[in-house]
Amino acid sequence: MTQDKEEFIKATINYSLDNGAPLDYYFYEPNPAFILNPPGTDLRELKILNGWSKVNEFSHDREGFELKPIDNSFDQFDDVDAVKKSFYPLIIKFVKMHTQAKRVEVFDHTIRKPMSEGLKYQTDIQRPIVQLAHSDYTSKSAPQRVRELFPIDADKLIRRRIAFFNVWKPLYRTVEEFPLAMCDETTLVEEDKLTMELKYNDRTGEIFVLRYSPTHRWYYFPKMKPDQALLLKTYESEPNHASSMIHSAFEDPSSPINAPTRESIEVRTMAFF
Numbered sequence: 001m002t003q004d005k006e007e008f009i010k011a012t013i014n015y016s017l018d019n020g021a022p023l024d025y026y027f028y029e030p031n032p033a034f035i036l037n038p039p040g041t042d043l044r045e046l047k048i049l050n051g052w053s054k055v056n057e058f059s060h061d062r063e064g065f066e067l068k069p070i071d072n073s074f075d076q077f078d079d080v081d082a083v084k085k086s087f088y089p090l091i092i093k094f095v096k097m098h099t100q101a102k103r104v105e106v107f108d109h110t111i112r113k114p115m116s117e118g119l120k121y122q123t124d125i126q127r128p129i130v131q132l133a134h135s136d137y138t139s140k141s142a143p144q145r146v147r148e149l150f151p152i153d154a155d156k157l158i159r160r161r162i163a164f165f166n167v168w169k170p171l172y173r174t175v176e177e178f179p180l181a182m183c184d185e186t187t188l189v190e191e192d193k194l195t196m197e198l199k200y201n202d203r204t205g206e207i208f209v210l211r212y213s214p215t216h217r218w219y220y221f222p223k224m225k226p227d228q229a230l231l232l233k234t235y236e237s238e239p240n241h242a243s244s245m246i247h248s249a250f251e252d253p254s255s256p257i258n259a260p261t262r263e264s265i266e267v268r269t270m271a272f273f
Contacts, residue, residue, distance in 0.1 A: 064245025101271035164235035
């Protein structure tokens with residue numbers, strides 16, 4: 001199927017302005033004297049392509065994402081201990097199967113649901129849907145995460161190939177609102193990724209956000225079901241592989257007015273090769 005014949009919708013993606021000022025986001029009330037430069041202020045309406053016709057062609061090492069069937073037997077997502085004990089092993093098996101990694105470690109998970117209070121009121125587990133073109137890790141923050149979690153072995157681990165993967169899936173029902181969109185890594189250049197600092201009371205992290213380019217090509221998979229999962233590459237240590245794939249939730253104009261609230265889980269993993 002040619003690019004021109006692919007199905008698509010038009011929807012808004014929240015890009016960030018490359019205006020020369022540092023991009024930051026505060027998880028506390030900053031000093032009123034600070035001049036803030038928040039992300040996501042460059043709203044662009046663009047085509048988001050339906051990826052189902054090419055679902056078997058995408059690669060986490062090329063476009064940065066792929067969609068695969070997943071074991072859907074687990075259903076205790078409100079029980080954090082059960083998620084860690086029973087769901088994490090399913091995720092480790094899933095990531096190993098589709099990446100051929102020798103070792104996979106899960107380091108956290110997030111339940112995504114709409115939150116009217118906004119990002120500043122999120123908890124460690126329950127967080128709102130993020131409508132911002134971003135990737136979770138940079139070439140600085142990913143190795144730092146390895147050092148935090150594996151301080152004794154970090155130097156040895158970092159000398160090998162490491163990739164971070166998010167596994168994203170619906171919880172209990174088909175996604176009918178706020179699906180996830182992925183930007184094909186082959187359609188952007190690394191300079192399109194802008195570093196943004198995340199300001200916490202006790203530390204500063206960083207992620208990538210995205211400046212607009214007309215070359216970007218976005219995909220989504222409408223009506224994803226709980227037995228389907230996205231494998232998203234969020235960091236890659238080696239060249240010639242997709243790295244830090246940009247993604248964002250977005251408001252789907254074709255969603256039914258009475259669509260059920262989107263509920264999803266994403267599990268963050270490190271894969272060692």
